[in-house]
Amino acid sequence: MKTNLASLFIVLILTGWFLTGCEMTDNPLILDSSISASTWIDIPATPPVVAQIPPTLELDTKALREVTGDNIEKINFYNFTLTADSILTTTGTFSGYITIDDDTLAILSGLSPADIKKEHSIFSEITGVEIRNSGLGTLLHAVKTPPATPLQVKIFMAPETVAPVKFKLILKVYSQIHAKS
Amino acid sequence: MRIKFTLPVILGLIWALMILPTHSANAQIEDAVKQLTSDNAKGYLQPFVTAFGANMNSGLYHSADISDMGLTIKFDLIAMGTLIGDGEKTYKAVPPLPFDQSAVNTATIFGGTGTVITKTVGADSIEYQFQNGQFKTTLYPLAVPQLTIGDVFGTQAVIRYIPIPEIKDFPKTTLFGIGVRHSVSQYIPVIPVDVAGSVFYQSLKIGDMFTAKSFNIGAQVSKSFAVVTLYGGLQYESSSMDVSYDYSGKYGLLTGTPVKLTMDGDNTFRATIGLGLNLAILHFYADANFGNVTVISGGLGFGL
Numbered sequence: 225m226k227t228n229l230a231s232l233f234i235v236l237i238l239t240g241w242f243l244t245g246c247e248m249t250d251n252p253l254i255l256d257s258s259i260s261a262s263t264w265i266d267i268p269a270t271p272p273v274v275a276q277i278p279p280t281l282e283l284d285t286k287a288l289r290e291v292t293g294d295n296i297e298k299i300n301f302y303n304f305t306l307t308a309d310s311i312l313t314t315t316g317t318f319s320g321y322i323t324i325d326d327d328t329l330a331i332l333s334g335l336s337p338a339d340i341k342k343e344h345s346i347f348s349e350i351t352g353v354e355i356r357n358s359g360l361g362t363l364l365h366a367v368k369t370p371p372a373t374p375l376q377v378k379i380f381m382a383p384e385t386v387a388p389v390k391f392k393l394i395l396k397v398y399s400q401i402h403a404k405s
Numbered sequence: 406m407r408i409k410f411t412l413p414v415i416l417g418l419i420w421a422l423m424i425l426p427t428h429s430a431n432a433q434i435e436d437a438v439k440q441l442t443s444d445n446a447k448g449y450l451q452p453f454v455t456a457f458g459a460n461m462n463s464g465l466y467h468s469a470d471i472s473d474m475g476l477t478i479k480f481d482l483i484a485m486g487t488l489i490g491d492g493e494k495t496y497k498a499v500p501p502l503p504f505d506q507s508a509v510n511t512a513t514i515f516g517g518t519g520t521v522i523t524k525t526v527g528a529d530s531i532e533y534q535f536q537n538g539q540f541k542t543t544l545y546p547l548a549v550p551q552l553t554i555g556d557v558f559g560t561q562a563v564i565r566y567i568p569i570p571e572i573k574d575f576p577k578t579t580l581f582g583i584g585v586r587h588s589v590s591q592y593i594p595v596i597p598v599d600v601a602g603s604v605f606y607q608s609l610k611i612g613d614m615f616t617a618k619s620f621n622i623g624a625q626v627s628k629s630f631a632v633v634t635l636y637g638g639l640q641y642e643s644s645s646m647d648v649s650y651d652y653s654g655k656y657g658l659l660t661g662t663p664v665k666l667t668m669d670g671d672n673t674f675r676a677t678i679g680l681g682l683n684l685a686i687l688h689f690y691a692d693a694n695f696g697n698v699t700v701i702s703g704g705l706g707f708g709l
Contacts, residue, residue: 248539255436
C-alpha cells in the first residue's frame with residue numbers, strides 16, 4: 225500500500241513536471257515567404273527614350289500565403305529586391321522606373337546591371353534608386369490584403385549611354401507570415 | 406474504473422510522458438529552425454543545445470557504493486530538467502538587409518516574441534520580426550530509462566537506451582548511452598564514505614535533423630544512513646549537437662540550401678548534491694547539479 229502510494233506520488237510529480245514544466249508557446253511561427261517575376265531587359269543604344277519593356281509582369285500576392293496550411297494571423301511586407309541575372313552587356317547603364325498597378329514604385333537612374341548583379345533591396349540607400357510612396361502603398365496593401373487579380377508590374381527603361389543593355393531582371397517581394405497551427 | 410498503480414502501469418505512464426511533449430513540439434521546432442540561416446540558428450538554438458547536453462549528463466548515479474563482487478541489477482526511470490533563466494531567453498542577432506545591420510537582442514527558442522525591427526521608407530515603414538520562442542518554460546526536461554548492472558571487481562556498467570520508431574510526423578529517435586563506474590574506496594582501507602569514479606558516453610539521434618552527443622568523467626562520494634543515502638560528485642563534461650536541415654527561408658540563402666551546424670553545449674563542469682531513499686527494491690532519488698546551468702534530477706528505480 226505504502227509502495228503504491230509512493231509510486232503514485234512520484235508519477236503525479238513527474239506528470240505535473242512534464243505537463244506544466246515545458247509547454248509550447250502560443251506564439252505564432254514566423255515563416256518567410258516570397259514571390260518573384262522576371263523579364264529580359266534588352267534596350268538598344270538608340271533611341272534613348274524611356275519605353276515600356278514588354279511584357280507586363282504579374283505579382284500574385286495571394287501566393288505569399290501558400291507557405292503554410294495553418295491559420296495566418298498576420299502578414300507583413302519587408303523587402304522588394306532587384307537582381308540582374310545573365311548580364312550580356314558590361315558597359316551600358318540605364319534609367320527608368322517601375323510601376324505597380326500604374327503607381328510608380330521606384331525610379332532608377334544611371335544604374336549599371338552590375339550594380340544589381342547581387343540581389344539588391346530598393347530600400348537600401350544606394351545612388352540611383354528612389355522610392356515613390358504611391359507604388360509602395362499599393363504594394364504594402366496588396367501584401368496585407370491580396371487583390372483578386374495579380375499586381376501588374378510595368379518596367380520602363382532607356383539606356384543612359386550609347387552602349388546597349390541586356391540582362392534578365394528579377395523582381396522579388398518578401399513577406400513574413402505569422403502562422404498559428 | 407480503478408487504476409492500480411502496478412509497475413507496468415507506472416512504467417507505461419512515464420514512458421508516455423517521455424514521448425508526448427517531444428511529439429507535439431517536434432514539428433513546430435523543426436519548422437522554426439528551418440527558417441534560420443546558420444548564424445542566427447546558432448544563437449537561437451544555443452540554450453537548447455546546452456540544456457539538452459546538461460540533461461543527458463544528469464542522473465547517472467545515485468550512490469558511490471559499489472561492492473567488490475556482488476549482484477546489482479537496477480532499472481531506473483530518471484527525469485531531469487535544466488533551469489531556463491533570463492540569460493537563456495535572448496541572443497544577439499543581425500537582421501537582414503535593408504534593415505540596420507546592428508545586432509539586437511531577440512528571443513531564443515526559450516524566449517518570448519521575436520524582436521521587431523522597423524525601417525522608414527518614404528511615407529511608410531517596413532518591419533521584420535525575428536523568430537518567436539517556441540517553449541514557454543522555466544526548465545527544459547528530459548526523461549530516460551537506465552539500467553545498472555554489476556558488481557564485478559568493484560565495477561558497474563550503466564546503459565541507457567530508447568528506440569522510438571517513426572510514428573506519423575514524429576521522427577525515429579534513438580538514445581544510446583553506456584558508462585562504467587568503479588569503486589575507488591575499495592582501495593582505501595579506512596574511509597568513512599564511499600567513493601567512485603565514472604565515465605559515460607551517450608548519443609541521441611532525433612530524425613535526420615538533430616544528433617546530440619555527450620561525454621562525462623567524474624568522481625562521486627556517498628554516505629548511507631539506514632534507508633537514506635546522501636550523495637554528491639564533481640564532473641567534467643562535454644556535449645555537442647549536430648543540426649542538419651534544408652533552409653526553408655527566403656532571404657540570404659537559396660531556399661533548399663543544406664545547412665549543417667555543430668554546436669557545443671556551454672556546460673563543462675558541474676557539482677552534484679543529492680538524496681536517495683531506498684525501500685527494499687524501490688529507490689527514489691533527487692539531486693541538484695550546479696555548473697554553467699543548473700539541472701535538477703529525480704527518479705525512481707527498481708532492483709537490487
